[in-house]
Amino acid sequence: MVTPDYYEQFYCIGGECRNNCCKGGWDIEVDDDALARFERISGEFGARVRGAVNDDNCFRHIDGHCPLLSDDGWCEMVRHNEKLCVICDEYPRFTEYWDDYCERGISISCEAAADIILKNKEKVRLTGKSKPCADPVFKIIYRARNRVFEILQDRSIDIFTRMSLALDYTAQLQERINIDDYECEPDFKPTDCRNRHISAAEYIEFIKGLEVLNPHWTDMLNKAYEAETTSPAHDADEVVCEQLMVYFVFRYFLKGAFDCDPLSKMKFAAVSVMTVIALENALGDFAECARMYSIEIEHDEDNIEAIYDEFLFGDALEYGNILNMIG
Numbered sequence: 001m002v003t004p005d006y007y008e009q010f011y012c013i014g015g016e017c018r019n020n021c022c023k024g025g026w027d028i029e030v031d032d033d034a035l036a037r038f039e040r041i042s043g044e045f046g047a048r049v050r051g052a053v054n055d056d057n058c059f060r061h062i063d064g065h066c067p068l069l070s071d072d073g074w075c076e077m078v079r080h081n082e083k084l085c086v087i088c089d090e091y092p093r094f095t096e097y098w099d100d101y102c103e104r105g106i107s108i109s110c111e112a113a114a115d116i117i118l119k120n121k122e123k124v125r126l127t128g129k130s131k132p133c134a135d136p137v138f139k140i141i142y143r144a145r146n147r148v149f150e151i152l153q154d155r156s157i158d159i160f161t162r163m164s165l166a167l168d169y170t171a172q173l174q175e176r177i178n179i180d181d182y183e184c185e186p187d188f189k190p191t192d193c194r195n196r197h198i199s200a201a202e203y204i205e206f207i208k209g210l211e212v213l214n215p216h217w218t219d220m221l222n223k224a225y226e227a228e229t230t231s232p233a234h235d236a237d238e239v240v241c242e243q244l245m246v247y248f249v250f251r252y253f254l255k256g257a258f259d260c261d262p263l264s265k266m267k268f269a270a271v272s273v274m275t276v277i278a279l280e281n282a283l284g285d286f287a288e289c290a291r292m293y294s295i296e297i298e299h300d301e302d303n304i305e306a307i308y309d310e311f312l313f314g315d316a317l318e319y320g321n322i323l324n325m326i327g
């Protein structure tokens with residue numbers, strides 16, 4: 001298993017967490033094995049656990065939180081030494097497979113994970129081992145991702161230039177993949193393909209139309225949109241933005257091997273970071289903005305699909321426009 005080097009630092013801070021995931025409003029589906037275990041829990045606690053699950057096999061939301069969350073912010077299941085369902089046990093970790101090749105990371109939607117990722121001053125490295133994947137598309141995208149990491153972590157140049165170069169490089173990679181040429185990476189020649197100036201407002205306007213979990217998110221987007229249309233943010237902490245870019249690239253870029261479309265994954269990383277910068281510009285607290293973005297966008301498959309569709313078939317978020325958003 002391959003992970004970012006910060007992966008093992010994660011532990012749940014439970015009672016100390018200001019944004020406990022058990023209050024997140026998510027529908028947590030309980031897997032069949034866990035349901036069977038819940039049936040075997042005896043006594044009053046067993047009845048409580050079974051009563052906490054609704055007819056759709058999801059944990060209920062009562063007074064805005066999971067019924068098994070205790071007043072001190074810890075899960076009653078843990079206190080009773082009962083095994084959690086898969087989703088609760090895994091969160092905020094995520095796992096992805098490409099045949100036998102496996103990577104794991106932690107999601108920035110969790111407050112503790114966001115702290116680890118965004119407060120890290122060092123360049124992130126990947127650690128661990130996994131069996132290789134022989135797929136030629138995977139291999140070229142895997143090698144290209146290493147190059148993208150190098151570009152994004154070159155601290156001799158500013159972060160927005162690094163993001164533009166990474167996007168440019170990925171566009172050239174995509175051209176190779178489009179003609180089924182998987183033999184070697186692009187001989188990277190930076191190009192100037194800017195079309196017109198847009199700000200993050202255009203992307204924010206688009207994501208305002210997507211599914212929303214927490215109504216507060218809509219307020220946040222409205223404020224960021226207003227700020228971006230009057231004075232677009234183009235200033236941000238270089239290292240924090242680098243860490244967020246590397247996080248998105250780690251999590252999504254290799255998924256381009258599933259659909260031969262690494263460019264959409266790179267665009268998603270770039271517009272996501274620009275949006276978090278815009279949110280911070282309007283509201284402050286970069287980590288909290290990144291956490292909310294992750295909850296509302298990353299954790300909603302329909303939203304991610306809608307964004308990828310817009311990248312492929314829409315005009316507003318085409319490649320040159322995203323370069324201009326950064327530049």
Ligand code: SF4
Nearest residue numbers: 012013017021110112
């Ligand atoms: S959001 Fe993260 S730190 Fe907070 S309770 Fe959930 S897993 Fe623990």
